Amino acid sequence: MKKSVLLLLLFTCGVAKSQDTTRLSLLFLGDIMQHDSQIADAYDPVNKRFDYKPCFQYVKPFTESVDLAIGNLELTLAGPPHKGYPQFSAPDELLVALKDMGMDVLVTANNHCVDRGRRGLERTIEMLDSFDILHTGTFADEVEQLNLSPLLVEKNGFRLVLLNYTYGTNGLPVYKPNIVNMIDTAQIRSDLIRAKGMNPDAVIVFTHWGSEYQSLPSAWQKEVTRICFKHGAQLIIGAHPHVIQPMEWYREHNRLIAYSLGNFVSGQRKRYTDGGAMIRVELEKVKTADTVTTRIDSAAYILQWVYRDEAKNYYVMPVPVLEGKTHQYLSGDAAFTAYSTFVEDSRALLNKHNRDIPEIRTLPELNFEMDQNTSDTLGVRKIIQDQSNLRQLRDSPPGNRRGTFNLPMPAKASVVLDSSEIQKNDTVPRPKKRD
Ligand SMILES: [Zn+2]
Numbered sequence: 001m002k003k004s005v006l007l008l009l010l011f012t013c014g015v016a017k018s019q020d021t022t023r024l025s026l027l028f029l030g031d032i033m034q035h036d037s038q039i040a041d042a043y044d045p046v047n048k049r050f051d052y053k054p055c056f057q058y059v060k061p062f063t064e065s066v067d068l069a070i071g072n073l074e075l076t077l078a079g080p081p082h083k084g085y086p087q088f089s090a091p092d093e094l095l096v097a098l099k100d101m102g103m104d105v106l107v108t109a110n111n112h113c114v115d116r117g118r119r120g121l122e123r124t125i126e127m128l129d130s131f132d133i134l135h136t137g138t139f140a141d142e143v144e145q146l147n148l149s150p151l152l153v154e155k156n157g158f159r160l161v162l163l164n165y166t167y168g169t170n171g172l173p174v175y176k177p178n179i180v181n182m183i184d185t186a187q188i189r190s191d192l193i194r195a196k197g198m199n200p201d202a203v204i205v206f207t208h209w210g211s212e213y214q215s216l217p218s219a220w221q222k223e224v225t226r227i228c229f230k231h232g233a234q235l236i237i238g239a240h241p242h243v244i245q246p247m248e249w250y251r252e253h254n255r256l257i258a259y260s261l262g263n264f265v266s267g268q269r270k271r272y273t274d275g276g277a278m279i280r281v282e283l284e285k286v287k288t289a290d291t292v293t294t295r296i297d298s299a300a301y302i303l304q305w306v307y308r309d310e311a312k313n314y315y316v317m318p319v320p321v322l323e324g325k326t327h328q329y330l331s332g333d334a335a336f337t338a339y340s341t342f343v344e345d346s347r348a349l350l351n352k353h354n355r356d357i358p359e360i361r362t363l364p365e366l367n368f369e370m371d372q373n374t375s376d377t378l379g380v381r382k383i384i385q386d387q388s389n390l391r392q393l394r395d396s397p398p399g400n401r402r403g404t405f406n407l408p409m410p411a412k413a414s415v416v417l418d419s420s421e422i423q424k425n426d427t428v429p430r431p432k433k434r435d
Pocket of ligand 1: 074110111112208239240241
């Protein structure tokens, strides 16, 4: 008996040694929008510039603590005049803030991508390139489409292949030679075949689709989902309805679908539209002498509500930060009511319809330290400063141990945090009113 246990142990150790397991954490965000009210909030009339960083200060630890943060950029960066709905052109400083909070990839095929014609589409791409943010979905021309669709993203030894499509462009023309990837199931099929040939660990399809303000997916969304899965997608992340729709994880088939993550940030204040969900997915890759297997290892969502305070400043507030501490952050009865309604509505929907994807409600304590080797944060800041007219961005000296801090998931990899304000207090500070 003892002998067999010993043999088993030896065998198990042998297997463990020959295996190489790596992980990759992903965070997907919903619609990044920019209405007139947000532009007004971001504008600092004294210094005559825009600053969006305060808006994202509370969500930044969540986006920075993953290997890849990916969102839907539902606007153009077409330059002035800056305008919100119906034909968006956001100030470039929005991109500064998105880069600063750790966004790695932004997908651009949506119904607003040609709001400002050819120049708007191309300038948006140029801006993303200049900030070193990966993108796919819209292309200046055919050559760019060939290079960037499917988009290969390599990180931590993982090869992800990304595809992005939209149902349409609000009836606005796409001027030659620009290309916008449209939801065309024949095209999707052939792209997925190409994707498979790129030897990916996972294929992720971003779909801009569905009916606005509908909390459940349409038959068409389900049909496109079926086709994407059938032809090799592992993850499908949907956008456009401006409200949250359910998420499903089919563990046995290694497939995950989030029909709509709602609004990550927008000026929309109506019920269901004033927030969204971020979905955090971890991939696990196991290499043995003979095989390499990558699978979705965990999936959970984090609700985030967009708070507009009494001075009309906007903040994306992750619910785990607010939960049980609303009085520290929110003021005014209307804000409490709207926040509670959003959380109740979202939980009611997702508790009922989600498959195997729970909510992250609290912030488990983590020990972490700054790690110079895992971050190019300082380099990124240099680029941002050089390419924008913003004042010097705050940063923390690398190498300082920061002690415990609350983050959404018990990450195994090193975590980089560089909001000095947050680090000082070990708790997230209350939004400050700006003049
Ligand atoms: Zn849309």
